[in-house]
Each structure stands twice: as structure tokens, then as C-alpha cells.
Amino acid sequence: MNNSYVSGNVILKIENLKKTYKDNISGESLTILNNLSVDIFEGSKNIIIGESGSGKSTLLNIIGALDSITSGTVKVGDYDLSSMDESSLEKFRSKFLGLIFQFHYLLKDFTALENVFLPAYMIGCSKKEAMEKAKSLLVDVGLEHRMNHIPAKLSGGERQRVAVARSLINDPKLILADEPTGNLDPVNAKVISDLLFSVVDKYKKTLILVTHDKEIATKGDFCYKIVDGKLETV
Template identity: 40%
Template sequence: MNNEKKCVIVAHGVKKAYREDDRSVQVLKGIDLEVKAGELLAVVGASGSGKSTLLHVLGGLDSIDEGEVTVAGMSVHTLNEVQRGQLRNRKLGFVYQFHHLLPEFTAQENVAMPLIIRREDESVALNKAKAALEALGLGHRLNHLPSQMSGGERQRCAIARAMVTEPACILADEPTGNLDRQTAEAVFDSLLNLAKKQGTACVIVTHDLELAKRCDRTVSIIDGVISKV
């Protein structure tokens, strides 16, 4: 019996350049990366090394110049925009340095939003959102607006929103970068624990090497390519 876990994300020979004035700046110079089901992968590197760009191309949020990215077996950059949006909604979750919660909606409504966009029954979506928030210790914040929550609570709410769809992989860009040390550690633990519980893979960009050590594996982007740490 083969116990080898499947890859949920594969990047092969990925290159990406940006235009700056009249010159081209090569950011990704041939990225090869595999992320297996349930794996927690930290991506580290110097500022400007291309960590966020990597997440954007893995999630189909940015185009690539060469290579291929597959998510759950689907070639992301051969899909049209509608298909990419559907793939992101069903297979990926996103967490950013800033929570990007909608200020006029409660925590529960914010977390339910990806399911409502998917056109799930609203009461079902709200029940799933409640369970996701409770799993992150936010059961007492269901009816609070983002402005009524602390920074750490808002970020855990953003994690719940990313997790509520039970995605194959979470893409997290500096998810604790805007928090103090103690809160950052608590939020990071929340993300890792819930990912492990759900069997969700995570690709986490972080500048914090101590937090990166808590992941299953760490890679570094150096000069536009992936290096093992």
C-alpha cells in the first residue's frame, strides 16, 4: 500500500518578471516546489526576494512568464479568470499580514462570506462559520465587528475565514507580521494546530525564523530560486 501523500501544489520552472520604468526585473528565476497534503511549509528570505510573489503565482493571483503551477492537479495558469476564481474558492485559503475583514460585518458573517459566495445556504454557512470561530477560541466574538476585536482576534478570524471552506492548502503571507511577539506566537499556533487538525497544507511566508522552525519544512528564496534550509 502506498502511503506517499499527494502533492496539492506543484510549481515547475516558474519564472516571473516585473516591469520597472523601462527595464525588466526578474523576481522568480525558475522555481521548483512541491507541497504535499497536510504539509506545513515555511518560506523565508530577505525582503524583496520574491516570497510574496511566489504566493501570488501559486494562488493564481498573478500571472507567470514561464513554467507551470498546478493546484489539486489543475494547471492554474491555463484556466480563465472565472475558473481560477472557482479554484481559489474551493481549493485554497488566503491569510495576509492585514486581516482584510469587512468592517460592517460581524466575525461570523465575515467567516461565512466564502461559503455564501459559493452559494451555500446562508444558515449552513453561518453554522460552519460559528464552528470555525469556536475552533480558534472565538466563540464569544461571533457577533462582534472587527473594530470591537483585538489585533490577534482579527487575525484568528481571518484564519477561520480561510479555513471554513476546508481548502486543500492555505497560502499565508506574513500572517503574524503585524502583531506583537506574544500574540504572533499564539496566532501562529492557532494556524498550525487547526491546519494539522483538518489535514490542510500550508505555505507560510514569514521573516520570523523561530516561527518557521515550527513548520514541517522550511525553504528559502535566494536570488529567485528555492534553496533548502
């Protein structure tokens, strides 16, 4: 499935990233990421693997501007995350990123269609345009017959399909997916990961996906493992 268009443009450049957590009680500091540097190319599908606790989610949260860095630089597109205030970070997140997690985080009282529609409506897209985009993305993920169902009426795989559609609604440049199939059985995990790869190809997005699944890990253009706080090419 390595049929993505990989341009020579670097969309994410991380240099000498260090992330240390300080334990508030003991005062001890724990360095999770240390001297980590990587270039991620526009249009590429990147897989990140690593032992549990090695810092995969920490890294994704830093790239997604959901966590701070201790030192180093993280540049995403034209944004330098190390020097932005909270309101610019918010703008960056809603315009530049699509996020998918292990848990779907869908709003429980809203239908699949409303869940996909809302992020676009909230950043000022007209209701009509946001609805059209949301419907077309739900068709992309094979949910044309489930648009008006609330999350409780959907299967686990269907909820993740909604999460995939929602991640694309604001036409982000970069999709960050943290173990998006971690809660699914192996058959559904394959279906959802294939679907994610295919929409990423269709819309020429850049993907960074964390997974434990060995089969999924072979499907990207680049695969990295976090070892001792750094990314090693696999």
C-alpha cells in the same frame, strides 16, 4: 509541532517558474523568480523565508492565482494555473484556497461571524449550513465570545483569529499565509501561529506560510528560503 499528516501526494508542483516584472517607465525588466521548482506534499506545513524583496509574496500570489507567471508551470491539484481562464481561476480560488495576509481584510461593517460566513454563502452554501460552519470555526479559534463583534471592537490578534477561521470556511485544500503575524507583537504572533498550525493539523490542510519570525520558521515540516529567485531547502 511537526505532527501533521504528510501524504506522498504532491498537491502543488512548480516547474521552472520564472517571474519578470517590466517597469512601464524605464522599460527595464526585473526577474524576481527564476527557474524555481518545488513539490509540495499534501498535508504538509511549509515555511518560506527570505530577505525582504526576494519574492516571497510574488510566489504566494502566483500560487494563489492572484498574479501571472512569465514562464514555467504551476500545477495545484488538478488545476494547471498557466492555462486557465479568469472564470476557472476564480472558481479555483474560492474552492481550493484559503488566504491569510498580514492585514486581516475583514469587512468592517460585518461581525466576526458574518465575515467568516460570507465566503461560504457566496458560493452557494445554505444560510443555515454556512452559519453552523462559521460558528464552529470561530469556536476552533477561541472566539466563541466575540462572534457578534465588528472588527473595530476586536484586538489585532482576535482579527487574525477571524481571518484564520475565514480561510477555512470553504474547506480549502491549501492555505496560503503571507506574514500573518507580521503586525502582531511577539506574544500574539506565537499564539496566532500556534493556533494556525493546530487548525491546519485538525483539518488536515496543506499550509504554505511566509514569515520573518525565526521561531515560527522552525515549526513546519519543510522550510525553504528564496535565494536568487529559487527555493533552497533550509
